[in-house]
Amino acid sequence: MTDKNAYENIDPVTLGVIAGSFNSIAKEMALVLYRMAYSSIIRESEDLGAGLFDVDGNEICESDSTPMHIGSLPGYIDGVRHFLGDNINDGDIILHNNPYYGASHTPDLAIIIPIFYDGELVAFAANTGHVLDAGGMSPGLMVDVVDVYAEGKHYNAIKLYNKGEKNEEIWRHIFENVRTPKENKGDVEAMIASAKLGKRRYLELIERYGLQTVLAAQKRWMDYSEEMIRKEISKIPDGEYKAPTGWLDDDGRNYGERLRIETSVKINGSDLIVDLTGSSDQVETAYNVPFSGSTLPATYTIVRAILLDEAVSEVFIPQNSGIFKPIKVEAPLGSMWNPKAPAACTARINQVQRLADQINLALSEVLPDKTTAGNAAHVHFNSYAGIKEDSGDYWVYIEVNEGSYGGRYGKDGLDSVDNLVANTRNNPIEELEMRLPMRCNRYELREEGASAGKWRGGIGIVRTWEFITDSLFTGEGDRHTDPPRGVYGGQDGLTGSMTLNPNTDAEQNLHAKLTNFKIRKGDVLEIRTPCAGGYGNPHERDPQDVLEDVLDDFTSKEKAEEIYKVVIRDDLTIDEKATKQLREGSKVLNS
Structure with missing residues (x-):
């Protein structure tokens, strides 16, 4: 006491x-x-x-x-x-x-x-x-x-x-x-x-x-901490702010049956309530979310990240239970966000990433300078396992594949980074190849480029694994069907994918969620993680930034002209006169 x-x-x-x-x-x-x-x-x-x-x-x-x-x-x-x-x-x-x-x-x-x-x-x-x-x-x-x-x-x-x-x-x-x-x-x-x-x-x-x-x-x-977050909540006008309906791919058994995410944020003075009523009921697989251990922490984390961004705060505000007190979550018992025992609930990371993204999108209406466009809000959380021939013991490897951030006011989205509520690091390929019967043949940014906006979205990764021995693969993936949202005129992002033996006669598109899927020696698995959404009208992007995107292979000369209305010459310089004419003509058409 x-x-x-x-x-x-x-x-x-x-x-x-x-x-x-x-x-x-x-x-x-x-x-x-x-x-x-x-x-x-x-x-x-x-x-x-x-x-x-x-x-x-x-x-x-x-x-x-x-x-x-x-x-x-x-x-x-x-x-x-x-x-x-x-x-x-x-x-x-x-x-x-x-x-x-x-x-x-x-x-x-x-x-x-x-x-x-x-x-x-x-x-x-x-x-x-x-x-x-x-x-x-x-x-x-x-x-x-x-x-x-x-x-x-x-x-x-x-x-x-x-x-x-x-x-x-x-x-x-x-x-x-x-x-x-x-x-x-x-x-x-x-x-x-x-x-x-x-x-x-x-x-x-x-x-x-x-x-x-x-x-x-x-x-x-x-x-x-409680005082400081209440002060920020109080600056938001009282009311209810609703995100667009989000969709998860499926529950990992009933493929193609998408799961609904309904999210609204209610502000009452210095209290903030996240209401998840209307989201899908709990499912019959492990694709449910423990309420106390996962739904609540994901909500606390994203609200704090939006309202008390350490990068722009003039004072240090510690993370502790004071942050949690003004924030409440309403999720009906028996829903995906608050399942009844004994429902399985181990595969919950993609749902809480999407929950954080939905809260971000709900608040973008009233906090445009503090929120981002739609984030990858996803991890291809994968495990690989097999039996060691010499000892008969199991080898098990768990991997977190990074995604990307949406563009935000004044800044482009971050590429190839774990985002929102997970915050894990990637594993060094060299260390893994020394220990495991797997070989990484490709690990780089996706070649499709960034989603357009005044501030572009971040780019996800593409990774390919070659298997040296027969393996069991389990994937807790998602976002193969519902792309990250662009905001304020920005483009939507790109969905993810998994492909077995790409660009061969044995090519097979895989579901995002698999349990104990058998991968054979010599097979190659390609993983693509989502690219995030753009923020703002692409026609307002600084032409010099568009040129930098072309030089970085984040977009092409053709797309620069088509989407950004920026004309780039063959010598990779900006044709300022043609760009001005193109953008002015675009304004007339848009009006």
Whole structure:
């Protein structure tokens, strides 16, 4: 319990120093985790999160990693409370991953360490990371599964250490029931080291400043974040702002049956509500979204990104539970965004990316200078697996293929980057080819170019994998049918695709979602990720920027003239007179 006097009397310098320490602790925790991890999805992609949490599970600070992980941890802690009640002791190390009790999805394991001071529970150090395999019906990832139990093992607040004593039998049971025991165990040990560091650093703060001062600082820090985001919400006129209906390709079993996304943002003073009523009901595959662990964090992340953009903010505004408090989500129980147990819900990353994009598009009506055109809002989240001939063990590789950002006011969209709520890194090809029976033959920007606008959309990637051995492939893809939206006259983007053995007699167009699809030795898989939408009338794009696009092969001379009304000579210079005439004629036609 925070002392009222300590809260009111903490001086700004002490508050700033302690708050800076919180941020440093979270970053250091994440650094330990990804440096120590065994699997490439954590070690290279940094598909992880780490931070400190108060005794009620409120987030104090978070690492600069995947926002989906951190925003979900308050839900994980609530889940731990549900299963353990008050049976939480000094020296406990708790493992949890149940998506119906706070987890973001089954493969995202969390390690939670309670922090005690003078015999009293005062905080938690916690982190999450995506492990290679959770022991489900499919190695790595899966979409077409019968229920949440088929996704993998659920650890309902399991104590790996109880009052400081290691539970050897639990450890043996957990890691003998997955396909990648060495990697999973190494990742969990890295997570424990990270959380232990967070605990140690937090206790050092208490020893230096006193318990009540630290508690006061963390509450003031959260209140400050809440105050700052409420101030930005209050600037938006009260009302309801609705995004165009969005469509997901299908549920990974009933191919071609698209899933509806309805999104509106309601502003009432300093409160913001995202209403998802009218979206598709939950589906019979794993293409559902855990409400607490994924729907809520995705919403928090995009609202904060739009309203409190660090790149343009004059002051530092920390990310913590204060950001979450003014934001609510309405999603009917039994919908895709809030499924009923025991519906499977492990394949949820593309839906939350699209949710973030829909919120962005809804607010573009009233915040044109803070929002983007339609983003790729997608990842071809893929897993590859097989059996090692020498040992009979599984190899599993999980890959995040990047997308692109939509153009925004004053800036072109970013190319070839994970976007919106995922924020993961790509894996180095050289490192993968040393470890896995796969060879990357092509990895570059899509040759079709950028979507036109006053500020162009970002460009997605094309990647081709050649397989050295028979493999099982699972893809959690989407956006093969519904392109990113252009805004304010900008062009729509391009959809993604997957093709097996392109430009051969054996060419086969693949669905975005596949589970345990067999790829044979010698096959080649081509992945194309979406290109984002353009922002603003292409005829208003600076001709010099159009020329730069031609020089960069982002557009052609012919398209420059047809779409941008910019005439470029054979010597790659701008014909300013012809361009002026063409654009003036276009204005007459448009009027």
